[in-house]
Amino acid sequence: MEAIQIAIDGPAGAGKSTIAKELAYRLDYTYIDTGAMYRALTYAVLKENVKIDDIPQILEVTRNTEMSFKKGNIFINDILVNNEVRSIVVSQNVSYIARIPEIREILVDIQRRIASNQNVVMDGRDIGTKVLPDAKLKIFLTASVEERANRRYSELILKGLDVNLNDIKEEIITRDKMDEERSCSPLKAADDSIKIDTTDKTVEEVIRQIIFLLNERI
Ligand code: CDP
Ligand code: CDP
Numbered sequence: 315m316e317a318i319q320i321a322i323d324g325p326a327g328a329g330k331s332t333i334a335k336e337l338a339y340r341l342d343y344t345y346i347d348t349g350a351m352y353r354a355l356t357y358a359v360l361k362e363n364v365k366i367d368d369i370p371q372i373l374e375v376t377r378n379t380e381m382s383f384k385k386g387n388i389f390i391n392d393i394l395v396n397n398e399v400r401s402i403v404v405s406q407n408v409s410y411i412a413r414i415p416e417i418r419e420i421l422v423d424i425q426r427r428i429a430s431n432q433n434v435v436m437d438g439r440d441i442g443t444k445v446l447p448d449a450k451l452k453i454f455l456t457a458s459v460e461e462r463a464n465r466r467y468s469e470l471i472l473k474g475l476d477v478n479l480n481d482i483k484e485e486i487i488t489r490d491k492m493d494e495e496r497s498c499s500p501l502k503a504a505d506d507s508i509k510i511d512t513t514d515k516t517v518e519e520v521i522r523q524i525i526f527l528l529n530e531r532i
Contacts (some may be wrong), residue, residue, distance in 0.1 A: 321442040325461065335347075340525070463482045
């Protein structure tokens with residue numbers, strides 16, 4: 315039977331990973347967090363003290379880095395790095411790595427391979443436009459930047475981190491701008507995607523809406 319692919323894209327903090335993970339759990343599909351791949355690579359590059367614009371060295375680190383994703387955990391060369399890849403410094407640098415076409419080519423290839431033989435919910439920035447252009451359902455999640463910054467702030471405060479709401483808002487605005495303006499596979503809603511503004515919606519409401527849309531298609 316043909317594998318079913320659900321693509322979820324959108325800017326930072328729109329709710330992509332929360333929604334995609336829960337949706338995958340309820341449908342018994344595999345969840346693939348493509349942002350985690352770009353983050354893991356960024357973490358590896360920073361750890362090797364490679365400059366963020368040194369493309370040959372970044373590609374060298376990429377070749378020597380083994381990333382694996384098991385049950386929601388991220389490993390680099392067999393070391394668990396779940397918290398490290400979500401750090402502020404990785405968030406501030408990831409869009410520089412993600413705009414390098416050669417890096418995107420390598421990661422898109424891996425993402426397509428994973429999605430080729432199983433039902434998946436995949437979230438990112440270019441899933442509907444580039445990675446899975448034939449996905450059965452494409453969702454583009456949005457929310458106001460204030461709401462997105464508040465969500466990220468609450469998450470980090472809950473983790474006991476000392477963070478500033480304005481800094482988070484600035485980081486989100488800068489990252490979205492870089493993701494939207496890069497030439498290779500920018501953050502953009504696919505023409506055939508369905509946009510859902512989650513600003514005033516609960517996670518449950520969004521999930522139900524997506525399951526309803528999926529049931530219409532299969
Ligand atoms: O969770 P959050 O929305 O903050 O970010 P993420 O999904 O973990 O993605 C981190 C970064 O990776 C994004 O800001 C993009 O620069 C890059 N990314 C990308 O370019 N393409 C993807 N498919 C996924 C992420
Ligand atoms: O992956 P992305 O950066 O798009 O967002 P996320 O990491 O899933 O973070 C979204 C946060 O907003 C989580 O703490 C969710 O519980 C919360 N939230 C949501 O995702 N969707 C809503 N409709 C309301 C809140």
